[in-house]
Amino acid sequence: MDTTGSNGNAPAADSGAGANAAGRKSGVLHRLYTGTGAFDIVGKRKYWYVILGLLMLASAASIGIKGFNLSLEFEGGTSISMPAQGASGQITTEQVESTFRDTLDEDPSSVQLVGSGGSQTVQISTEKLDVQQVGEVKTALYEDLRPLGANGQPSAEAISDSAVSGTWGNEITRQALIALGVFLALVTVFLVFYFERWMAVGALVALIHDVLITAGIYSMTGFEVSPSTVIGLLTILGFSLYDTVVVFDKVKENTAGLLSVTRRTYPEAANLAVNQSLMRSINTSVIALLPVLGLLVVGAGLLGVGVLRDLALVQGIGMIAGVFSSLLLATPLLVDLKMREPKYRAQRDKVVQRRENRGEAGEQSGTGEDTSATGTDERPKRNGSAPRMAGAGAAKGSGPSEQARPSGKAQRRSGTRRRR
């Protein structure tokens, strides 16, 4: 698509930059779908820094002040659970409490009904009991309340129990942190080799953002943190990076050979890449979130407790944080880092120079003029958005499509062509 008429400043990211020459009004969704680079994400990076920075600060503060709501595994204790259906109908928490009291002469810490429908269970949490006490309680519960087993008959086997020592959660967490360290080291190496130094930095910052925000949300909302949560947090790392890698891949492609042409600046090329990845990121996240949603519905709604719920919740939160960071944080940060290099600044100046010379209105120097790092903001116009899409291929200096106009016949290449 060719943008001939640029319409001056585009203050808001989605205020149409006249991006569509077809004369049809293209909505935000359309521009999203077609990825035409109409969102000035890199140019507005200061906003993102501020917003995300504040969120990170809030998270850190909440973690520092309020801490986490830790699950049984961190405190140590025993939990006993059984189906909420007994031979004589619904089992109530009062019945359970009284049975427990009669057996051990002490009160359980809590008794609650969790889940819904057929999988509803009674959960009893107590201080740590020894094996014998657990056995006594289970026997008493069975004799008093007759919980129904899978076949609809009362069954002593229908009662589950689990005891956790107070150190187990810490053990898991410690190992998780070791894993985190190793993972970060490996990933840094991978990124540096696969991409480049600055991209590795950008990706890692985005990663830290994701973990911090997720942890912060847990802290603020008081969601229970279990060992499964800690683990889920680790797997987010993979996802967060995955997302960032895809965006960076595009950036890398768009900026290949950039220095030898004066078509667009690095920030513009990066912004275009983000735009082209925008729909993909949104799609990916939606698609990745859908199964997590399924897990969450079942884990939290049906079962009420446990591994499924914990994993799903932390993954869901982390994925959302991951999308934001890979789009709004990683790439803008990369641009800032890049623009500290003189050669990129020089190239930018050339681009500006050229545009001034040709007085092209259509070729807006879009976005990320790097005002902050260099303070040399000498562009003639700021009509910041929508670099020309038609030239999307053109910036790929090294790409085979450099200036290539695939004619309609272009696909008649070598290889077999079969009429079907």
Place this chain on the structure above:
Amino acid sequence: MAPPRGQIRPARYLLAFVVILLGIYSLVFFTGDRKPTPELGIDLQGGTRVTLTARTTSGKPPSDESLKQARQIIEQRVNGLGVSGSEVTIDGTNLIITVPGKDGEQAKRLGQTAELNLRQVKQAVPVSATQGGQGQGGQGGQGQGGASQQGDGSGASGQDDPANTAPQAAAQQAQAQQQDPGQQGDSGQQQDSSGQQAPGQNGDDASRAERIEQLKKLRQSENPAIQRQAVMALDCSAPDPLRGNADPNKPLVACGQDGERKYILEPVLIPGTQISDANSAPPGQQKPEWTVNLNFKQQGSQTWADFTSQNVGEQVGFVLDNQVVSAPGINQAIVGGNTQIEGDFTQEEADNLANTLKYGSLPLAFDQSTAETVSPTLGIASLEAALLAGGIGLILVAGYCLVYYRLLGLLTILSLVLSGAIVYGVLVLFGRWIGFTLDLPGMAGFIIAIGITADSFIVFFERLKDEIREGRTFRSAVPRSWARARRTILSADTVSFLAAGVLYLLAVGQVKGFAFTLGMSTVLDLIVVFLVTHPLVALASRNKFLSRPGLSGLGAVQRMGERARKQRQGNQQQSASGGTPKEA
């Protein structure tokens, strides 16, 4: 990295995939137990799982060797339960006991620390502490012979007197505890009640360490006066914080297992690891009672020979977890390592003592970190829930893809289904080959991997849109976009796989299953994308009907591509008509 510029031959790739799939399933159906079911973890089928964490006082991680030994010993104990399918695995510094089914309750009692040592008894004091200890083997003198002298000829060659000891085991009543002697009421795992509750490890570790230090000063003192004090102060009814923490090189004040005597013991003479074998022997001609035969390894039997020859008449305590299980007297020098212990044993007592001596000596002390019994009811409920969650996830993903990508979405669904088929087959095989069990976190891993798998398709399709937007036709865009997407998919999957791999190798607990399935899905995802999705898209792009924009949902970008082409070259292309894509 240069992709072939030409069109691929989709049929070949698809064929390769079919071959792989058939290969996997023929392995499933024609090898092993031929059952197409994966191994399920106990949280999905019901059973008991116990996690034991090795405890070292030094704070250094235990050696692999000692963990392996401990695993073997505990496995022997577990096998003693007679439940098939039980296993003991090492996970980091943990041992994980899993016993499927409903007979696993006892497994919770197996992990008790048992550190066996032989220490010379300096003094034995009845707990009543009124009169001095008597009744130990001074009277001796009975029972020579009968020792199954399998002289292993260690050191003491040429000795031909039958080496055996017949201690007066009056001082020992090896209690008949079920399963494992040497524990008190099996509350073995509870610690001293200090600290342990408070989160914040350093805090309570420190306080525990301090307490242990103080106790050591008292109970491991070399000063007789303090030893006597310690004897008086020792409470034989409480759990012993020094369990597994006693310094072997110092004396020790300890309780007898029968709770009737307290002992002042010398430093460790022979560690229990030097016991090679022990068994109980039924009453024979010379022995009216059950006896226990004991064999030492080479080094142990050397020490034993030297010691017994110099200390006839003295008592030796078999100390299990700082409790004296048995303290027979020495009747004669015992050379050759084969020793007989006798006392008023019943069969059960003899068996227990033999077992304690043989298996009792775990090279490490363990804490029970988790112990859970999952009822079959709960297991089934969890399994159903996970399947349901997976089903919901799949349907949602499929629906979204269909709306958004239309025809391509259909290919996505087909790919996902095939991906599921291959994953399931591999799962069954792994269950068979490497004992991989699918547990709840593992299922969660698969469900979350649905998104990652679908994402590879999206990377590809979005690339496709980029190419078409630049003015290519659907058909010519496929090979080019694939070449680009391939790189991205590979690098992104590398990161995912790294994350899963690191987690699998380093994390402990149930996460292993999660990491494993996640990593496995990542690898299989690549197979499916390369061998199925791409060829299918290539096929679709060559088919006139299928590549209609209305079907592929690429109308908008195709029109853009049109314009780009016209604009650039005035080149005519067949008009890309078709509906505007629905925006999801």
